[in-house]
Amino acid sequence: MAVTVADVARYAGVSTASVSRALSGADGVGETVRARVIAAAQALGYQPNDVARSLRTTRTQTVGLIIPDVVNPFFGELASAIEEAAHQYGYSVILCNANEQTERQDRYLELMLARRVEGLLLTPVLGESPALHAAARQGVPMVFVDRAVPSMEVAVVRADGRPAISKLVEHLVGLGHERIAVIAGPRQSPTGHERLTAFRTAMRAHSLRLPRELVRVGDFQMDSGRRAAAQLLDLDEPPTAVFAVDDLMTLGAVQEIRRRGLRIGTDVAVAGFDDPPWFQLMEPPLTTVSQPVSRMGTLAVETLVEAIGTGSARSHLLDCDLVIRDSCGEAAIPRGAGRSSGT
Amino acid sequence: MAVTVADVARYAGVSTASVSRALSGADGVGETVRARVIAAAQALGYQPNDVARSLRTTRTQTVGLIIPDVVNPFFGELASAIEEAAHQYGYSVILCNANEQTERQDRYLELMLARRVEGLLLTPVLGESPALHAAARQGVPMVFVDRAVPSMEVAVVRADGRPAISKLVEHLVGLGHERIAVIAGPRQSPTGHERLTAFRTAMRAHSLRLPRELVRVGDFQMDSGRRAAAQLLDLDEPPTAVFAVDDLMTLGAVQEIRRRGLRIGTDVAVAGFDDPPWFQLMEPPLTTVSQPVSRMGTLAVETLVEAIGTGSARSHLLDCDLVIRDSCGEAAIPRGAGRSSGT
DNA sequence: CTGAAAGCGCTTACAG
DNA sequence: CTGAAAGCGCTTACAG
Numbered sequence A, B: 001m002a003v004t005v006a007d008v009a010r011y012a013g014v015s016t017a018s019v020s021r022a023l024s025g026a027d028g029v030g031e032t033v034r035a036r037v038i039a040a041a042q043a044l045g046y047q048p049n050d051v052a053r054s055l056r057t058t059r060t061q062t063v064g065l066i067i068p069d070v071v072n073p074f075f076g077e078l079a080s081a082i083e084e085a086a087h088q089y090g091y092s093v094i095l096c097n098a099n100e101q102t103e104r105q106d107r108y109l110e111l112m113l114a115r116r117v118e119g120l121l122l123t124p125v126l127g128e129s130p131a132l133h134a135a136a137r138q139g140v141p142m143v144f145v146d147r148a149v150p151s152m153e154v155a156v157v158r159a160d161g162r163p164a165i166s167k168l169v170e171h172l173v174g175l176g177h178e179r180i181a182v183i184a185g186p187r188q189s190p191t192g193h194e195r196l197t198a199f200r201t202a203m204r205a206h207s208l209r210l211p212r213e214l215v216r217v218g219d220f221q222m223d224s225g226r227r228a229a230a231q232l233l234d235l236d237e238p239p240t241a242v243f244a245v246d247d248l249m250t251l252g253a254v255q256e257i258r259r260r261g262l263r264i265g266t267d268v269a270v271a272g273f274d275d276p277p278w279f280q281l282m283e284p285p286l287t288t289v290s291q292p293v294s295r296m297g298t299l300a301v302e303t304l305v306e307a308i309g310t311g312s313a314r315s316h317l318l319d320c321d322l323v324i325r326d327s328c329g330e331a332a333i334p335r336g337a338g339r340s341s342g343t
Numbered sequence C, D: 001c002t003g004a005a006a007g008c009g010c011t012t013a014c015a016g
Helices: A005-012 A016-024 A031-044 A050-057 A073-088 A102-114 A130-138 A162-174 A190-205 A222-233 A247-259 A277-281 A293-310 B005-012 B016-024 B031-044 B050-057 B073-088 B102-114 B130-138 B162-174 B190-205 B222-233 B247-259 B277-281 B293-310
Strands: A062-067 A092-097 A119-122 A142-145 A156-160 A180-184 A215-217 A241-244 A269-273 A287-290 A316-319 A321-323 B062-067 B092-097 B119-122 B142-145 B156-160 B180-184 B215-217 B241-244 B269-273 B287-290 B316-319 B321-323
Touching: A005 A016, A005 A031, A016 A031, A050 B050, A062 A073, A062 A102, A073 A092, A073 A293, A073 B073, A073 B092, A092 A102, A092 B073, A092 B092, A102 A119, A102 A130, A119 A293, A142 A293, A156 A293, A162 A190, A162 A241, A162 A269, A162 A287, A162 A321, A180 A190, A180 A222, A180 A247, A215 A222, A222 A241, A222 A247, A241 A247, A247 A269, A247 B277, A277 B247, A293 A316, B005 B016, B005 B031, B016 B031, B062 B073, B062 B102, B073 B092, B073 B293, B092 B102, B102 B119, B102 B130, B119 B293, B142 B293, B156 B293, B162 B190, B162 B241, B162 B269, B162 B287, B162 B321, B180 B190, B180 B222, B180 B247, B215 B222, B222 B241, B222 B247, B241 B247, B247 B269, B293 B316
Parallel strands: A062 A092, A062 A119, A119 A142, A142 A156, A156 A316, A180 A215, A180 A241, A241 A269, A269 A287, B062 B092, B062 B119, B119 B142, B142 B156, B156 B316, B180 B215, B180 B241, B241 B269, B269 B287
Antiparallel strands: A287 A321, B287 B321
């Protein structure tokens, strides 16, 4: 655990400079010397020390990844895609889970800066983050994934849910739904806001009312989806369809609906967001707005690599898909207004 | 991005030694000097360089985590728990996804050693891994999670599925099942082997036959679960119950059963392994053997920290729970042998 | 092609 | 309490 270039040099009878050159594969070193060095390294069991190299070269080959909630399958898949792509470009990734807390995000940001990551990939948590602004000011290459911070000029890679949401509403209306509720994200969340606004716009386009009581605010966690669904179901005139804007809240809603003995798709329609593998395995399979998660991850890395290389990078807005399955009912909706396309 | 201790020292009018002491909070530095240093650091926007510090102290405050498949929810949750616990102890984690490939595991192992991680947490992939043995020989503190390598004397933190599997078989038998199939893990997998053996033993204890055709080998991935279920269902005399030994294969089996229009719990019973959040949301909710995943993660980190500190650590074997829900049917099993406890 | 030497940014004995 | 100096393990101009 302690053999250094100096040891190898001594053993091979050459200078440390030659050792370095030979081992790094650089040219400008004779074949015989190279062979001797390699043999010596082998014999001594030499293990390069990247921290020394990093100090000297100021390259760490590491990028930082800060995710707000690794347990959320969406972010899990995202992290996985990012890890994969990063390695493709020769970067290791230091992973931190901000857990949706600004203080944790800031602490990790400091930590990553101190470790001299070459770039930063993050899904910023909501709220003011001094460390984030500091990092940006310092000029560390960085790109946001999935969430933008409007006040910051940082490239962002995310998916635009609007067209798909509009299609979803059309789908629901086609099935005879008029009283459609939404379980939205936190008010301050740009993503949540965008989805809610898109939903509102689509409802208006179909001349459908969206009373206050049908708009519920959650926090992207399962429990808030459950609570929101409960409130919705307790209404004097409950909605015939519920649209939740992320996977976890969708799950919560499904759970609450089930708990009450209601059947999804017939008693109440459910549409979700994101598309973890088991959505299609639910009974009935869930209709949902799907984001190109792993594409986002790959693209985010590519964008970051570009930022590291050129000092600047462009944002990318991907498309979402509406995946129609059976959870919005395909036939008899109780209050069907004759518009149903079902049998 | 380039202010160093030397700059701070100059600005504060003291030596770099004092700067280092003041900033690290060490004692042996006067209050006035400390205050001046802190002010100077602040004024200059000093950002400590951990790679230099690491080189000097030979401490990197980093541990490596190698997971065989981050997309698998079991490992996702495990990684999340590990990341959390590691930070609690002041360690950052470098995450690598071996994707069940020895070569990738070995490459990442080299990389982590070069980066001088202070410890290694990994779920070893199957197959010979020269780098793993090399690392062990070198004495890098390490602990295995979830999977042991019988030939290596490395502490392992995992859960013992045997008692829960025995209870599961009892549960199935109580429900009238006799023809019970198993979708096992790869033959070389100790974990898979343990679960299969436990299942065999339990079957024998109930004097139940387990013909070859009812034992199917998968690879812990969803697709293999699907294929295994298909083969099982195609049998002249298909099983009345299927037990899959991980979450992904369980999902695959569920999907195949559904695809054929069969109802889980009534047409065919399904029992799974692991307990991702949506198992309880399936229709019917899935009966499963649940591992204490996040406990495993935390304990693995504690064990590693101990290994780093003392140079040795003990293995830990946790218990699994049998979570009984409705997927094994609670009533009428077609071929019920009169043993059914249902109504 | 090869080597002597400096230096990356810290921390830590060692003196005083 | 404070500083001068060495050194962690590399790489890279700079000479030759």
